[in-house]
Amino acid sequence: MQPLHPENRISPDLAPALGPGLYIVATPIGNLGDLSPRAAAVLAGVALIAAEDSRVTAKLLHHIGARVPMLAYHDHSDDKVRQNLVARALREPVALVSDAGTPLISDPGYKLVRDARAAGVNLVTIPGPCAAVAALTLSGLPTDRFLFAGFLPAKAGARATAIAELAGIKATLVLYESGPRLAASLAALAQGLGDRPAVIGRELTKRFEESVAGSLSELAARYAEAAPRGEIVITIAPPGESPPADAATLDAALLAALADASVKSAVAAVSAATGLPRAQVYSRALALKRDNAAS
Known part of the structure; x- marks a missing residue:
């Protein structure tokens, strides 16, 4: 991981004076150059960072030359952790980050934002990278209407049910998936949606970025040979027009x-x-x- 050039690092003395509140900060999905100057300044200027994985966020803080206390906030955090974060955000600036990309997109952050809003916390968003949107822009599929569906269930029955619920939606579908599950998910999608055009985005913004187009069945066969590594986004074309009923x-x-x-x-x-x-x-x-x- 390449450090920032010294004059681009954020000195704690130069960090902005932030008021109390919850600052929702988007972080890079791969390329550290995608961290905005505003996001870097906010991360250096808050009193506390609620991080999905403090080890990941520590690398980002090192990259900008900042040292900020962190508290783990993730799927397994209990209500007391959330209540503590809300209480602190009422009296000092607190940042919320995920491991990569925009917080709340397929992570539990919405509960914290919901409770913070109910408590009257000042909410500030610092927008930036998002893997779902990045993959959509590369796909060449319709972008005027799309649905982000997160991860499909791991078990075959629940996965088939989830896919059936998506089948009639007249929009481009965007899903996240892991490498070991990709081929099975693509095969199930082909069976449940029909053999639609799709694009696999992998390791977006990173050195080995890949964007592969094909039908769902073709892509399932491709990735059945060897499970890919890295973060993966599946984009799927909307259903075709059905002939009018006679x-x-x-x-x-x-x-x-x-x-x-x-x-x-x-x-x-x-x-x-x-x-x-x-x-x-x-x-x-x-x-x-x-x-x-x-x-």
Whole structure:
């Protein structure tokens, strides 16, 4: 890890005078050059840093030439730790960092922010790197609408259920994954979503950065040969447009829905399922009701 040039290091004497509050600080996802000057100044100027892993954050502090007390805050921290951090943030500046990237993105930081907000703590965000957004920008997939879904469950049954919940979402999907689980997750995604285009982002901003595109099944086969190392982001294309339902399909769906629902509810459900305009579905529902009444 290369240290900063001496004139770029943050001297504690030159750190900003920060008021009490919780400072949510984004840190590099790999390349230390991505740490913003503002983030470095805030980290050097707070009274305490709540860190996911103090050993990781200690390297970052060494990089900017700062020494700041740290307290571990992670998935296994209990309520007392959170209450202590909130109390301290009411009277002095406290920073929240994750090991890499933007805090709260797939980590437990939201609970601390929630409690701090409820207690009236001043909240300040220092934005910066985020692996999910970085991977999305490299993917070449639609970015006007996307869903970050975090990590898939490890167990096959729970993973299949989670994937089924994502299948109908008309947006680019962004997930995190580990190297040893990548091939199995890609295969499960191909089975549950269909063989959509996808891109694997690995070790983003680092020396061995990799961005590999292919179908989900192609990527599953590629990584089944050897599990990759490093931090991994999966981006997956939205579902393709389904062909419009034909008349027979529409009638069958409406008759099934009308059997135990009102016309309004049946029309809403069938319109959503088929993608057909609600007015068209409503007109056909009324016609079917009339035909059934006359027979």
